[in-house]
Amino acid sequence: xxxxxxxxxxxxxxxxxxxxxxxxxxxxxxxxxxxxxxxxxxxxxxxxxxxxxxxxxxxxxxxxxxxxxxxxxxxxxxxxxxxxxxxxxxxxxxxxxxxxxxxxxxxxxxxxxxxxxxxxxxxxxxxxxxxxxxxxxxxxxxxxxxxxxxxxxxxxxxxxxxxxxxxxxxxxxxxxxxxxxxxxxxxxxxxxxxxxxxxxxxxxxxxxxxxxxxxxxxxxxxxxxxxxxxxxxxxxxxxxxxxxxxxxxxxxxxxxxxxxxxxxxxxxxxxxxxxxxxxxxxxxxxxxxxxxxxxxxxxxxxxxxxxxxxxxxxxxxxxxxxxxxxxxxxxxxx
Ligand SMILES: NC(=O)c1ccc[n+]([C@@H]2O[C@H](COP(=O)([O-])OP(=O)(O)OC[C@H]3O[C@@H](n4cnc5c(N)ncnc54)[C@H](O)[C@@H]3O)[C@@H](O)[C@H]2O)c1
Numbered sequence: 001x002x003x004x005x006x007x008x009x010x011x012x013x014x015x016x017x018x019x020x021x022x023x024x025x026x027x028x029x030x031x032x033x034x035x036x037x038x039x040x041x042x043x044x045x046x047x048x049x050x051x052x053x054x055x056x057x058x059x060x061x062x063x064x065x066x067x068x069x070x071x072x073x074x075x076x077x078x079x080x081x082x083x084x085x086x087x088x089x090x091x092x093x094x095x096x097x098x099x100x101x102x103x104x105x106x107x108x109x110x111x112x113x114x115x116x117x118x119x120x121x122x123x124x125x126x127x128x129x130x131x132x133x134x135x136x137x138x139x140x141x142x143x144x145x146x147x148x149x150x151x152x153x154x155x156x157x158x159x160x161x162x163x164x165x166x167x168x169x170x171x172x173x174x175x176x177x178x179x180x181x182x183x184x185x186x187x188x189x190x191x192x193x194x195x196x197x198x199x200x201x202x203x204x205x206x207x208x209x210x211x212x213x214x215x216x217x218x219x220x221x222x223x224x225x226x227x228x229x230x231x232x233x234x235x236x237x238x239x240x241x242x243x244x245x246x247x248x249x250x251x252x253x254x255x256x257x258x259x260x261x262x263x264x265x266x267x268x269x270x271x272x273x274x275x276x277x278x279x280x281x282x283x284x285x286x287x288x289x290x291x292x293x294x295x296x297x298x299x300x301x302x303x304x305x306x307x308x309x310x311x312x313x314x315x316x317x318x319x320x321x322x323x324x325x326x327x328x329x330x331x332x333x334x
Pocket of ligand 1: 007
C-alpha cells in the first residue's frame, strides 16, 4: 500500500513515516519545508534503512500534486501539512486560512481526480473550544474555537464531513491530537521548531541546553491542584502508531469518524517540569509568570473511542517523553 504523507518532514509526520516504513508501507512525502529540514529524510533513512520518496512541494499547488499522483499510485493520504502556531495565527489569520484550507481542498480535488478514497487528517483538541467540559468526548460539539488556527481545524473537519456525505465511498478519519511531546528513541527525530519554540517541551529542552535563559510558566493561580495548567501529554511515537491504526481502520470503512488521540490523563506544567528534571538529572531555571491569553486551565481526552475503534492506546509514560525529548535535544543542539 502506498501512502502519501503531506508534511512528512515535520515533527509528527516524520515519526509517522518511520512507523509506516517499519510496517512495510511504501511512503511518499510531500512537504514544502516551510517548517522542516531536508536532513529529516536522511534521518528517516538512517533509522529505517529505507529512503522515502520526497517531493518538496506546496500541497496547495495543484499541478505539483497531480505530478505526485501521476508518478505514484497513491492508495491513502495522511495529511499533516499545515501551519500550527496558535499565537501566530491570531496575527496572521489570512496566511493560516490560506495555507491550511487551500492545501486540504487541493489535496481532495486531486485525490478525487485519481480515485484515492482514504484520508487521515491531523485535527486537534482545540476544536472542542473553551465551552466543553473535559474530558473531551468526540460527540461534543466541535463548532467553536479560540484562534484562527483552531478554526482552520474546525473548518477542515466540516469540509471533510460534507465531502464524505457527497462521496459515500470515501473514508475520512479526523484524528484529534492532544499534546504530543517527546522524540524518537534514536535521538535523530524530534520537535525542532525554527526560532523561539511556541510549545512547552522544546522550550524546556532549550533551557536545559543553555540556549534559552529561563522558562516562564504561564500562570500559577489556575483552579488546578498545583495552580499550573493541566494537559494531556502523549508520546509522539504513540501518536504516530495511532495513524497506522487509523489507516488500518480506513482500509475497511467508509464515512467520517472523529477520534481523540490522548492518554486520558491530565498532567500539570509543573509536574512535567519536575519529571524532566528528575529523569534527566537536570535543574531547570524557571519562574511562574502571568497567565497567557487564551490558555484553558485544564483539559484531557476521553480516550475510550480510540481503544474501541482502533485498538489503540498510549503506552509511553511522562518519564519516557521527558527522557527522549532531552535525548534528541542533546543530539541536535549541544
Ligand atoms: N504538534 C502539536 O502539538 C499538534 C497538535 C494538534 C494538531 N497538530 C497538527 O498536526 C500536524 C503536524 O504538526 P507538527 O507538530 O508535526 O507540525 P510541523 O510544523 O512540524 O509539521 C508540518 C509540516 O508541514 C509542512 N507544510 C506546511 N504547510 C505546507 C504546505 N502547504 N505544503 C506542504 N508542506 C507544508 C511544514 O514544512 C512541516 O514540515 C499539523 O497539521 C498540526 O496542526 C499538531
